[in-house]
Structures are given as C-alpha cells and as structure tokens.
C-alpha cells in the first residue's frame with residue numbers, strides 16, 4: 110500500500126505463535142484467528158495511539174453501549190498471496206470508505222485513513238505466514254468498530270474501539286444454494302441503515318432465514334419492505350440475474366449494501382462484452398423469465414465467495430430450478446476476479462494493492 | 466414475586482459495597498451500577514447455572530458474535546420502595562415475556578421464567594439498600610442478552626449471556642421536549658424487528674436524532690418508512706395525541722414496541738373516563754388539529770419517565786407549539802400510575818408486584 114504517511118503504531122509481539130496448532134487444510138470460515146490484532150481507542154473526542162497486540166480478549170463493562178444500543182459496524186476484506194510470496198489486497202480503499210460511511214450513519218466517529226492503512230499493513234506483515242499460497246486460500250480481514258462507553262442511556266457513545274482481526278480462510282464453498290424470495294419478512298427500511306455494514310442488519314435475518322431453511326432454502330433474497338415486489342439483496346451478497354444474455358442487478362439504495370464485489374462484477378462483465386442492466390427488478394419478471402426458460406443464471410456476489418451460483422429459488426410456495434450451464438457468466442467473471450486477486454492475470458483496473 | 470419454583474442461584478457477594486461513593490441526589494441516568502449483577506450462560510443447547518456475582522467487567526473475545534452480527538436484546542424496568550421499605554416491581558411479567566419475544570425474533574434462545582424471576586428477586590434483595598425511598602426515586606433494572614460465541618460468520622450464535630444490571634435513578638426529567646416528525650429517515654421496516662427491544666433498533670436513530678437536535682428538537686417521532694404519513698413512536702417512548710377530549714395512539718405492529726407504559730396508560734385513561742382511540746394516525750390529522758386549536762396534548766410513554774409531555778413539534782420545516790394545560794391528561798394519568806408504582810394508591814389491576 111503506497112500511502113505516504115507512516116503512523117506510529119506501538120507493536121507488542123506475541124511471545125509464541127499459535128500457527129502450528131492450525132490445520133490449514135481444514136478451516137471452518139471465520140473461526141481461527143492469527144497471532145495479532147490491531148486496536149485503537151477513541152476517547153475525549155479523538156482516536157488515541159494505535160497499537161498491535163497479541164490476539165486477546167477484550168475487557169468490557171456490561172453496560173458498554175454496544176451491548177445495548179447496537180453501535181457496531183464492520184468490514185470484510187481479504188489478503189491473497191501470489192506464487193512469489195507477495196501479499197495483495199483487493200480494492201481496500203472501498204472497504205475503508207465504506208466502514209466510515211457505515212460509522213457516520215450510526216453516529217460513530219470516522220477512522221483516519223492513515224491509521225487504517227498503516228495498521229492493516231503492519232498487521233499483515235506481522236502475520237504474513239498465516240496467508241497461505243494457492244488459489245482459494247486467503248486471509249479474511251475483519252475491521253470493526255464498537256461503542257465502549259459505559260451507561261444504559263440511549264445516546265451515542267463517546268468512546269469506541271476500532272479493531273482489526275484476521276482469520277485464515279480456504280476457498281469458500283457454501284454448498285448448493287437455493288434461495289427463498291422474501292414475501293413477508295424484511296431486512297431494511299427506506300430511510301434506515303441497510304446500506305451500512307452494521308451489526309444490527311444481520312441479527313434480524315437469522316430467524317426468517319431459519320424458516321427458509323426449513324423449507325429447503327439455504328438463504329433468503331430480500332425484497333423491498335413495502336411491497337415485496339422488488340428484488341434487493343441476500344444476507345451477505347448482492348444478487349445478479351441473467352435473463353437471456355443480459356445481466357441484471359438492482360441499483361444500490363439506502364437499503365442495500367454497496368458491495369465491492371458487485372461493482373467489480375459489473376465492471377468485469379461489461380469489459381467481457383456482457384450487457385449489464387442496473388435497474389429495479391420485479392419478482393414477477395424473474396418468474397416469467399424462469400417460465401420461458403430465459404432465466405439462465407442467478408448468482409450472489411460478495412467477498413467471501415466472490416461469486417456464489419444459485420441453483421434455484423422459491424417464492425410464495427412455488428419453486429424453480431435453474432438450468433446447469435457450461436459457460437456460465439458466473440464462472441467466467443469469477444475467474445477473472447480471482448485472477449486479479451491472486452496476481453495471475455493483468456489488472457488493468459488497478460484493483461490489486463500490494464502489502465509491503 | 467410469588468413464583469413457586471426456587472432456582473438454585475450461586476451467589477458470590479461483593480466484599481465491599483460501593484454505595485457510599487454514590488451521591489444519590491445527583492444521579493445521571495443509567496451511569497452508576499449497584500454492587501451485584503445476575504449472569505447466566507447459554508451453551509451446549511441450554512442455560513447453565515445462574516449466578517449473582519459482584520458487578521464486574523466481561524471478558525469477551527473480539528470475534529464474539531454480538532460485536533459483528535448484533536444479536537442483543539434488552540429490557541428496561543424499575544423497582545420502587547414504598548414508605549414501609551417494601552420493594553415493588555411494575556408489571557414485570559410484561560418485561561419477561563417481551564424479552565423472550567425479542568430474543569425469538571433474533572433467533573436467540575428464550576430465558577426460563579423461574580430463572581428470570583428468582584434471579585431478579587435475589588439480586589434486588591441483595592442490593593436493596595440501593596433503592597431509595599421517595600417519589601421519583603427508583604432502581605432502573607436492565608436485563609439483557611448478548612451473543613458470545615466466537616467466530617466471524619453470519620449465523621446465529623450458539624452461546625449467549627443473560628445478564629441483569631441495576632442502576633439507581635432519580636425522577637426522570639428529560640427537559641423541555643419538542644419533537645421532529647420524521648419525513649425521510651426511518652426506525653424500522655414492515656417485516657423487520659422494530660417491535661423487538663433489540664440493540665439494532667437504537668443505533669440507527671442517533672444520527673437522524675442529531676440532525677433533529679440541530680433544528681431545535683430533542684427527539685424524533687418516527688413515521689412509517691413507506692409513506693412517512695403515519696405517526697408511529699419515538700426513540701424510547703410510545704406516543705399519544707389528545708385531540709379535543711379524545712386520546713389517540715397508533716396500534717402496535719411489527720414495527721412498534723409494545724410498551725408496558727403504553728398499555729398501562731390506555732387502561733388508566735379508559736378507567737378515568739377518557740375516550741381512547743387506538744388507530745392509525747396521519748401526520749396531516751395532527752397538523753389540522755393543531756391549526757384548529759384542537760390538538761391539546763402530545764406525550765410519550767415509557768418506563769424511564771412514565772409520561773413525557775411534548776411541548777411542540779415540527780414537520781417538513783414547519784413548527785407548532787402546544788398550549789399549556791392545567792389539568793392535562795398527561796399529569797392525571799402519570800400520577801395514577803406513579804401512585805400504583807409507589808404503593809400510595811390502591812392497585813385494582815394487580816400491576817404492583819412485591820419483591821420478597
């Protein structure tokens with residue numbers, strides 16, 4: 110990352126590494142963490158000295174505001190190691206700007222750019238051996254901010270912690286995914302904070318998703334909370350529909366996360382000569398297309414899996430299966446993005462950013 | 466509380482009390498906590514042994530799900546001490562049922578009734594000297610549940626902590642309150658979890674409220690996220706409107722918290738011979754009534770203040786002031802409810818429950 114300023118980060122190294130206890134061929138997503146974490150406190154109106162310390166528990170007062178009023182935002186990004194042992198990030202500026210957008214909507218202070226990038230850089234250098242080579246392997250990076258002021262009164266916290274933790278990951282395979290299109294429950298409101306990567310946007314999805322699971326669907330595609338007629342996004346993915354040769358995805362809004370993968374998919378698809386329509390999509394349009402065999406693909410886009418093909422969907426009791434395609438848009442686009450991420454193809458976009 | 470079962474609660478008493486350090490005549494709401502807390506862990510599919518321990522910090526893994534996916538619900542209730550030093554709760558069954566409703570919507574396990582009531586009872590007995598006599602004094606009680614399983618994958622936690630902390634409170638005076646009626650931002654979606662007392666419902670309100678503050682309003686009254694034409698509730702209060710001699714409040718829904726004070730106000734008002742209409746209320750209706758001098762009162766209802774008179778409101782740039790009334794419904798109803806809470810009048814409803 111070629112940032113000019115270098116922040117003074119106090120580093121306390123772990124005495125021993127846990128890396129030998131980890132079976133890198135058998136990782137469950139997001140469950141093992143590296144030796145170090147980045148942490149920076151906000152108090153008295155400003156961010157204090159950033160530090161890197163051994164991964165460790167936090168001492169939290171039971172009245173800390175994050176537990177009661179939900180001021181918590183996060184990001185999800187990955188680092189990749191190429192064959193020359195170089196470590197790369199993918200469009201990290203996007204994550205940096207997004208976490209601050211999320212924070213602002215939740216009345217939380219924005220984090221300084223140089224703290225973010227210098228902190229991330231130094232953390233990744235320290236835990237570099239946790240990033241394994243090979244297509245699919247990566248280090249999942251989780252920056253997050255939580256409100257730590259004590260006191261059970263419903264007002265914005267005056268104290269926060271900005272933290273980065275990292276978890277080694279293998280290729281993400283979500284299994285066969287069929288989705289239920291929401292017809293009753295919703296994820297977010299117009300005028301709400303659905304566009305923010307805020308903790309409060311996730312807990313509400315678990316129960317409706319568990320109901321969908323019982324009907325045989327792995328995930329839910331959320332629709333607008335007003336009419337349930339328009340397709341929006343999935344729990345942790347934006348969604349794309351291929352009708353005939355066109356790729357369609359809905360516009361972002363204050364209800365929808367502006368996914369980094371989504372915007373990369375749109376760009377790559379266009380450059381592959383695919384027509385991409387960004388416009389509201391009605392559920393009935395998808396169902397009509399499915400009936401006429403024009404619905405060729407549905408896929409989700411997100412950092413974890415890049416692209417997740419969706420094999421079928423259900424809506425109000427009816428179910429549809431999608432055709433199995435040889436040359437899917439999903440796999441072509443995914444391979445291009447993976448190639449950029451793992452430094453195996455040219456990156457004409459400047460999306461790949463070296464850690465050094 | 467006359468519950469039959471007595472749960473085995475392991476009690477570890479604080480070695481010394483902090484009570485002498487507290488200035489009870491100068492308390493800031495929700496900032497000082499009593500000597501003990503109730504805590505019970507959920508793991509391996511069940512609630513473990515409940516304990517009461519000295520109030521202390523929690524040791525939390527940075528990847529605990531509450532920080533990332535917002536599984537956190539809470540309650541707010543109060544204990545009151547009468548002139549005979551007896552301690553009373555107000556409709557605690559309502560809070561118990563509501564926290565479990567909130568938990569269920571967030572895919573969190575429900576808490577057993579006898580654990581809740583025995584835990585609360587024993588905690589209040591232990592910290593009884595923190596409850597001061599005198600109208601207005603109370604002990605604010607904050608039960609809450611947080612997801613503690615480690616791991617950054619967006620799925621329901623398998624581990625939780627149920628905690629009760631208590632904070633001594635004086636009469637709650639919010640100062641002069643004028644409200645902004647929301648015309649852009651929203652609190653919750655149809656099909657969402659606005660009815661739950663979930664942490665995720667609060668953080669999103671702070672930023673829009675800060676904008677309202679800049680326009681001279683202390684709070685926001687939320688409207689439906691779809692049209693912003695219907696009045697719903699305030700940040701931590703349900704709202705009532707008096708037009709002529711009628712008291713009007715909107716029905717509860719999946720977007721609105723089913724307030725214990727709200728239902729008590731409705732009951733008390735009816736028994737005082739006041740006509741109470743529970744129906745959707747349009748913003749334009751309130752504005753018309755204000756123009757015709759028929760809008761006599763607006764007040765919020767909630768555990769903290771019981772009833773909070775609202776002196777004026779604004780909508781899309783226009784502002785209205787309400788008349789100053791001698792015999793307001795607000796004060797008559799508030800005095801009745803306070804009388805029941807402090808055991809100074811008969812409680813024909815059976816709302817007052819003794820702690821012993």
Ligand SMILES: Cc1ncc(COP(=O)(O)O)c(C=O)c1O
Nearest residue numbers: 345346347366368369370411412
């Ligand atoms: C709600 C939601 N939508 C979409 C996405 C995809 O965003 P990105 O491509 O930036 O990972 C995510 C995050 O992964 C998400 O949490």
Ligand SMILES: Cc1ncc(COP(=O)(O)O)c(C=O)c1O
Nearest residue numbers: 701702703722724725726767768
């Ligand atoms: C959003 C919201 N509405 C209304 C209320 C009032 O509910 P209750 O009367 O049960 O305190 C509260 C809580 O105090 C609240 O948080």
